[in-house]
Amino acid sequence: MMEAFRRNRRSYLLSAGSVSFMLLAWVLVTSTGLANELFLPGPQAIWDAFVKAAVKGYQGSTLLEHVGVSLWRILVAFAIACVIGIPLGILMGASRDAASILNPFIEFYRPLPPLGLYTLLVMWLGIGEESKLALLFLAALPGIIITTVQAVHSIDPVYVRAAKALGANRATILREVYLPAAGPMILAGMRISLGFTYTVLVAAEIVAATAGIGWMIWDAAKFLLSDVVIMGLIVLGLTGIALDMSMRYLGRLLMPWTR
Amino acid sequence: MTQETKPHVNQNTPTRGHVIIDDVSIVFSGRNAETTAVKNASAEIKPGEFVCLLGPSGSGKSTLLNAVAGFIAPTSGAVRIDGEQINTPGPDRGMVFQQHSLFPWKTVLQNIAFGPRVSGRGNSTPLHEARAFLEMIGLSKYADSYPKELSGGMQQRVGIARALANYPSVLLMDEPFGALDSQTRAMMQENLVSIWREFGTTVLFVTHDVDEAVFLADRVLIMSAGPGEIIKEVKVPLARPRGPETIASAEFVALRAACLDVIRVESLKAFERQNE
Numbered sequence: 049m050m051e052a053f054r055r056n057r058r059s060y061l062l063s064a065g066s067v068s069f070m071l072l073a074w075v076l077v078t079s080t081g082l083a084n085e086l087f088l089p090g091p092q093a094i095w096d097a098f099v100k101a102a103v104k105g106y107q108g109s110t111l112l113e114h115v116g117v118s119l120w121r122i123l124v125a126f127a128i129a130c131v132i133g134i135p136l137g138i139l140m141g142a143s144r145d146a147a148s149i150l151n152p153f154i155e156f157y158r159p160l161p162p163l164g165l166y167t168l169l170v171m172w173l174g175i176g177e178e179s180k181l182a183l184l185f186l187a188a189l190p191g192i193i194i195t196t197v198q199a200v201h202s203i204d205p206v207y208v209r210a211a212k213a214l215g216a217n218r219a220t221i222l223r224e225v226y227l228p229a230a231g232p233m234i235l236a237g238m239r240i241s242l243g244f245t246y247t248v249l250v251a252a253e254i255v256a257a258t259a260g261i262g263w264m265i266w267d268a269a270k271f272l273l274s275d276v277v278i279m280g281l282i283v284l285g286l287t288g289i290a291l292d293m294s295m296r297y298l299g300r301l302l303m304p305w306t307r
Numbered sequence: 308m309t310q311e312t313k314p315h316v317n318q319n320t321p322t323r324g325h326v327i328i329d330d331v332s333i334v335f336s337g338r339n340a341e342t343t344a345v346k347n348a349s350a351e352i353k354p355g356e357f358v359c360l361l362g363p364s365g366s367g368k369s370t371l372l373n374a375v376a377g378f379i380a381p382t383s384g385a386v387r388i389d390g391e392q393i394n395t396p397g398p399d400r401g402m403v404f405q406q407h408s409l410f411p412w413k414t415v416l417q418n419i420a421f422g423p424r425v426s427g428r429g430n431s432t433p434l435h436e437a438r439a440f441l442e443m444i445g446l447s448k449y450a451d452s453y454p455k456e457l458s459g460g461m462q463q464r465v466g467i468a469r470a471l472a473n474y475p476s477v478l479l480m481d482e483p484f485g486a487l488d489s490q491t492r493a494m495m496q497e498n499l500v501s502i503w504r505e506f507g508t509t510v511l512f513v514t515h516d517v518d519e520a521v522f523l524a525d526r527v528l529i530m531s532a533g534p535g536e537i538i539k540e541v542k543v544p545l546a547r548p549r550g551p552e553t554i555a556s557a558e559f560v561a562l563r564a565a566c567l568d569v570i571r572v573e574s575l576k577a578f579e580r581q582n583e
Contacts, residue, residue: 210408213376214473215398215426224421228412305412305453 089275094282097275106276107267109259115287118249118261121177122291125184126245133189134234137196138226147197158190162248166255175256187248188241195237199230232306235299239292246288261287314439314471314506315430321355323389323476324509326375328352331384333370343534344370347384350528350537354476357503357510359520359527361566363574367535368513369481375511376402376479388477398426401470401508403480408466409454415465416441416450422473430474440468443502460491467499471506478503480512484519496522497550504547517566521559522549529569532577539569 071091077083078090085093101111109117140147157165166183173179203226211225253262261284268276300307333345344367352358360368373379375386377396386393388400396402401422409418420437422428430436441447444464446457454462463483470478484492500523503510514520520527521543529539543562545553553559 204407206404206408207410209378209396210402210404210410211421211425212378212396213398213400213402214422214469215428216421217425220425225410228410231412303412305455 086272087274089278093275094279097273097279098283101264101276101279106264107258111283114259114261114264115283117259118253119287119291121180121184121252121260122242122245122249125181126188126242128181129185129188129192129241129245130238133192134196137193137234138200138222138230140193141197141200141230142222142226154190154193157186162187162251166251170255179255180252180257183252184245184248188245191241191244192234192237195240196230196234199233199237200226202233203229228303231303232299235295235303239295242291242295243288246284246291249284314436314443315474321507321509324352324354325389326350326352326477326509326511327387328371328375329385329387331371331374331381331386333367333374333379334382345374345381346534346536348530348535348537349384352477352509352511354509355507357500357512357523357525359524360511360513360530361517361520361527361570362515362530362535363532363570363577364515365577366530366532366573368515368530371530371535372479372481372511372513375477376400398422398428398473399476401473401475401478403463403466403470403478403483405482406459406463406486409462409469411454414451414453415446415457418454418465419469419472422469426473428473436472440472441465444468444498458491459487460495463487463495464498467502471502471508475508477509477511480510482513482515485514485516492519493551499523500547500549517563517570518554521545521562521566522554527566529566529573532573533580538573541566 074088075091078085078088089097098111100106101114103110105111106114136150140150162183165186166179169179169182169186173182207225207229208221211221216224249260250262250266253260254266257263261280265277265280265284268274268280328348328350331345331348332343335342335344346367348371350358360371362368370379374381375388375393377393377400380394393400409415410421413421416434416437419440420433423433423436431439438447438450441450444467446461446464446468449457449461454465457465466483467478484495487495496519512520512523521541524543527541527543528537529541530536531538541562545556545558545562
């Protein structure tokens, strides 16, 4: 434990240093008037915007409500994508036929720009929550499926053979060999996929939303409220880091052997 | 509470584990050509016997072992154990692989308990059974460790305990000590023999190491280099228990030389074929 801390201390110090340097540079260029305050407000203005949004709210909702609505959208869509994507990925990894049937669709829609896809989803599902969730779900799905397939392919066949020789049936092997063996790689895919889903959030909240952190940024930009925009981006970034950390924590909890 | 700390051992003369390899040929069809891995192999292994399959690399010895395990179906011929023809892998045959076959996501105890749990074999609860086997291999304090926290030799001891926890009638071992250093390997060999003598399980042990084969076996079957045929049988009448002094005995040296003569010719053939 102590040794790990000592080994990591250098990288902690370097990270703290680089962040401090950026903050210091920010203070300097804003306080000396080097940057136009209209486009780059100083830290104090951002903080004020944060407090104002947190206490009084922005356009009818407090900051916590904006973040809450966005997190709800992301987590619901992402959870559905995991529940569908992981079993589908295991199936496609274990069966070449299943992969051949499903691959064309996934490969076709995966590179489509989210906004282009979104116009069709709005036509189909309307401008309510459904189309937003659908877009986030479609953004999350391919990453999860593709890494799960890869994870299943990279399982050392010796584990399957060992389980068979010990008398395990097919269901036991899927549950106790395939799933845990692929687990760490599936988790890595989930983290990447969640990150990508996050990048689609603003696009999903542009149309006909009245709340959400992505919508708040989009709305504030229309009025050139750069302090709200930057504050929103910082909140978005920090929530993203928190989400990723909780995913890693969850992974360590579920897969103690990877510690 | 009375805690039984020893595995249930059958002290009588072994009656299970009669292996008959009946004219087995195994042909793999590749893209352009067919490769005969095993050709007309026949052998009989008596219950409780320790037999080594010795051959140079590419002699099909592992392929033949996999046929006994039920992983590969013979192209012709059959493998029978206690009168039953082998078609699929099963818990009556314990398998020990070369290395890293313990489930990394299960603790040492869970690894050993896996067989009794999924196969329903064993004499008491799976965890109780697993503790008894862990005690036997002297690794009780590692019960809750994960395999990666153990050395290669310890992992392989757990691998043997995991295979034995199903009380198989035959123990199949595919170069289990091949990746260990020579010190550990010598200790593992003595360890294996004492476990085998306690259990009386039939053992079929694949190796390319002549010393290992002669040290362990009652009988050594030597396979030729592709197509794999059993070309010679060497009986090893060395007294047991065997130890370091056995290796120095004139008898051991003579048996080793007898095997080496055959192996050298076969290895040379394999080497020349590779250079063609």
